[in-house]
Amino acid sequence: MDELPVIVHRRTCPLCEAMCGLNVHVRGDQVERITPDPDDVWSKGHICPKGTTLGALHHDPDRLRRPVVKQPDGSFKEVSYAEAYARVDELLGPVIAEHGIEAVTAYVGNPLAHALDLSRYVGILIGMSGIPMIYSPGVVDQWPKNVGAHLMYGGMWKIPVPDLQRTDLFVIMGANPQASQGSLLSCPDIMGEIGAIQKRGGRVVVVDPRRTGTAAKASEWVPIVPGTDAAFLMAVVQVLFAEGLVNPGHVEQHLDGGQASLDELGVLVASWTPERVEEVTGVAADRIRGLARELAGTERAVLYGRIGLCNQEFGTLASWLVDVVNILTGHFDVEGGSMFPLPAAWTVSDLPMPELENGVPNFGRWRSRVRGAPEVLGHVPVSCLHEEISTPGKGQIKALFTVAGNPVLSSPEGDRLDSALPGLDAMISVDLWINETTRHADVIFPGLSALESAHFDDMIWMFAVRSGAKFSPAVFDPVEERPGEWEILIRLAGACLGTPMADFDVVAIDDGFFDVLAMAHGVDGAAAREHYTEGGPMRLLDLQIRSGPFGDRYGENPDGLTLAKVQEHPEGIDLGPMRPRIADVLDTANGKLLLAPAYITDDLTRLEERMSRGRPELVLINRRHLRSNNSWLHNVPSLMKGSNQCTLLMNPTDAASRGLSEGDLVRVTSESGSIELPLELDDGILAGVVSTPHGWGHGKDGARLEVAAGRPGVNTNVLSPGRLVDAPSGNAMVNGFEVSVRAAT
Incomplete structure (x- = not known):
């Protein structure tokens, strides 16, 4: 039998803001290698080590391909979508009936920004379900x-x-x-x-x-x-x-x-x-x-x-x-200065915010139940989540959705969230893996791997130094016929409204969502829908492009962009540098x-008060590694090779004064907790400052991440005091808080 030919698929890497162009070399159903695309009009052949791992992520044996439901013994069992839907209905119905929708919340993670379905449809889960508020890593990093x-x-x-x-x-x-x-x-x-x-x-x-x-x-x-x-x-x-x-x-x-x-x-x-x-x-x-x-x-x-x-x-x-x-x-x-980008497609995330009242922001419209943290742009500190779950009383969180997130590792006091999650009456997740957070879920719906999904960045182009557009079709079909992630989100919203997931009218909701977004951008949604034979994210993406600044506006500007025109250029379309606007x-x-x-x-x-405050003996800062991406990529064997990334960096002077040497196991303690990890000396860190990487702490019972469990590292967010925030924004203060370091016993 002749060997199958190698087919090269052009993709945009979805792992970070760089949007590097990739050539994915596929033989049959296997990715053989991934190389940079020298003809990509955006990245022109640049790539980082993470971009070469999309094949490993796709083929990862630990990645979920079908829904799973937790069994009485704590294990997970693969089930049909119908069975998963029924279990969600069974879990959510009693919670909402007894406690109201106020007892339900959601945590949405950073990968949404890079996902075609999730980035565009998570708003339906949040908005239509009636969930009062959500949590996100936005109040940790931006x-x-x-x-x-x-x-x-x-x-x-x-x-x-x-x-x-x-x-x-x-x-x-x-x-x-x-x-x-x-x-x-x-x-x-x-x-x-x-x-x-x-x-x-x-x-x-x-x-x-x-x-x-x-x-x-x-x-x-x-x-x-x-x-x-x-x-x-x-x-x-x-x-x-x-x-x-x-x-x-x-x-x-x-x-x-x-x-x-x-x-x-x-x-x-x-x-x-x-x-x-x-x-x-x-x-x-x-x-x-x-x-x-x-x-x-x-x-x-x-x-x-x-x-x-x-x-x-x-x-x-x-x-x-x-x-x-x-x-x-x-x-x-x-x-050459600081400028505002002009994306070819508007993003669904850029929704109108509450207007200022006489120039004063109307933040603090409500406060968190336990801590009394004021709302800012719809959010309170993510560290509030664990206390809202574990503290009894009216308004206690009883049900949680997580979408592409791992807050047990990525949020301050994540260890306390880890302890609180088993107390929920219902936890539903949409994710690729059974990770440190989703191991607590009752039902997990599998997401698509990056190579199973079409791709078009919308949010990332909002921060781009040039205007442009590039569409990447899916490389692989999912393992079997399955609903899109966007359908799952719509059905979960329906379950919150009391409609069985299997019976919810996905088409009607999708049409209504399309019409609302079209109207917000000056387009008659019903008339625009006449251009399409089916709905979903591809229809929405075409609307985003056609009603964007370079779009054809459904024929008003015949030379303008459409999704079809973008698809004709797999290398991408360069629309020029930023301009004063x-x-x-x-x-x-x-x-x-x-x-x-x-x-x-x-x-x-x-800040005036800070000026008179003494400097602590040691403070901690976080750091990132080129071969890591928060907690996402620690199950990729090629990225876990080499030296240990999870170390404490310390200036040699600070180490000498404590009798510590390179490679010693040290104990780092803050007001919130302690962790132990190896010491790495670095004269390139300021005296009085130590540094740990974030995104580690794998190897927990019930998680299914075999490679990550082999090099688990420790969770630096155990050290991050949830009470420490930037007051005006509620953003977590995970840099610059006081710690002590000594030899581990």
Whole structure:
């Protein structure tokens, strides 16, 4: 018999913001290898180690292919979809009948941003079911960005990104694209772009407590004490005003209050001199002044701050100040500065938010039941979830949906959530694996592997340095005929409404959802539906493209894009670099940019108090590894080879003072708990700072992740105190809290 031929499928990698183009080499039903696609118009042949693993993820014997239902002995049994539907009805019905829909919540994970079905239809589960609120990792890694965007520009997803392909000075704070490939920033081969900046005579400066992989390639590394970035940036802004370096350029005409708003900000920062903050931040006053002058004096420059600025004590202040510096130095909404992307397809996630009331955000519309944490943009800290499940009383959470998430490993006090989940009356999950969280579920519906699903990024293009579009068809069909993930989400919403999952009218709901989204973008949904023979995510994607800024609007612009036109270009379509567009972006009540929202600047009182507080002997920061992606990829054998990634980094001086040596097993303790892991000495980490990676802690009973269980690591979120949050946003403070380290016994 002749050997089957190799067929090469072109794909976009769905694992992170980089959107690398891949060539997937398939023989029969097996992926033989994955290589970079040199003809991809976006990534042009760039790839990272993670992108080569989609075949291993698809073929993973631990991946779920069929629904499973928990048995009385705690094991899982594969069942039909009809049986899984019936079990969900059996579990949810009594909970809602006795306690109401208020007893039901959901946790939705980061992979949704990269999934065709889930990203577009999770809104139906959340909105139509009547669930009062949900939990997500957004309040662990990015909520300060969303708060600032909402208040300044009138939309929580109106997040500017650095135009690093055209800049000559790239200043990075709290980000390590060498490992992350970019975060709330989509750009192919960021490390290559950093090299290109330097080759054309520019500079790259990294401000970070650790000499990361990015800092090692930069022109300069500026160490800073964790959690003091806001004080550092206040001093930068003070220098800009004190030395007459403020020049917003054309953005000034868009400022709410114009010059008066600039004058008010100048008064606000007047006392924050570099000398005042140098001891607290660990950065010399002269270096702060020098950086402010360099930013103001470089024609094309941009400041970028990311996750390390968000998940700290003053995340909202620090994130806001990044935008302030770019605005004041004339590097906002201009080439080479900080700009607003223009995606070809709008995203379903970018829904209208509650309007500001007289310029004041209406946050705190409700509070969490146990802790009294105020709502911010519909969320409270994810660490509230475990206490809402375990604390009796009216409103106690009795049922939980998880969709593509593993909060036992990814949320602060995840060990306490792990202990709380068995107390639920019902837990339903949509996931690829029986992991540390879903092992507690009563029913798990299998998701599609990345190669079983078509792919088109919508949310990620919101952070892209160029406009473009690329569609990837599925490489494989699922193992058997099965409903789409989007159908499962709709049926779960129906179960919350009391309709048996099997009987819910999926088509009617899908049509209604399409019509609502079409109307929101100026399209007659019923008329648009006449163009299609079937519904689902492909129909919705075509609507997103056709009613987007480059779309044909169903014939109004005959030369515009449609999904069919995008499909004709498997290499992708490049629609050009970012362009100035602030007038189109602003959606505040008066159409102006609010430079210094009082809701944010009121938090300077808290920062003032921090200035007089003593520095702890040791504080902890998180870190990421190039061969890891939160907790997702630890079941891939090729990524788990090599040295142990789960170690504690410590400066040799700190280790010597404690009698510790390289390789020692050490015990790290915070107010919330303790973990033990090997010690790794690193002179590239600031004295008084230690670092652990996140996403580990595998090997729990009942989880089915054989490779991960072989190298389980430890869960650093055991150390993260749930009570510690950035006050304005409710974002978890998982960086910069106090710990102690000693030899393990």
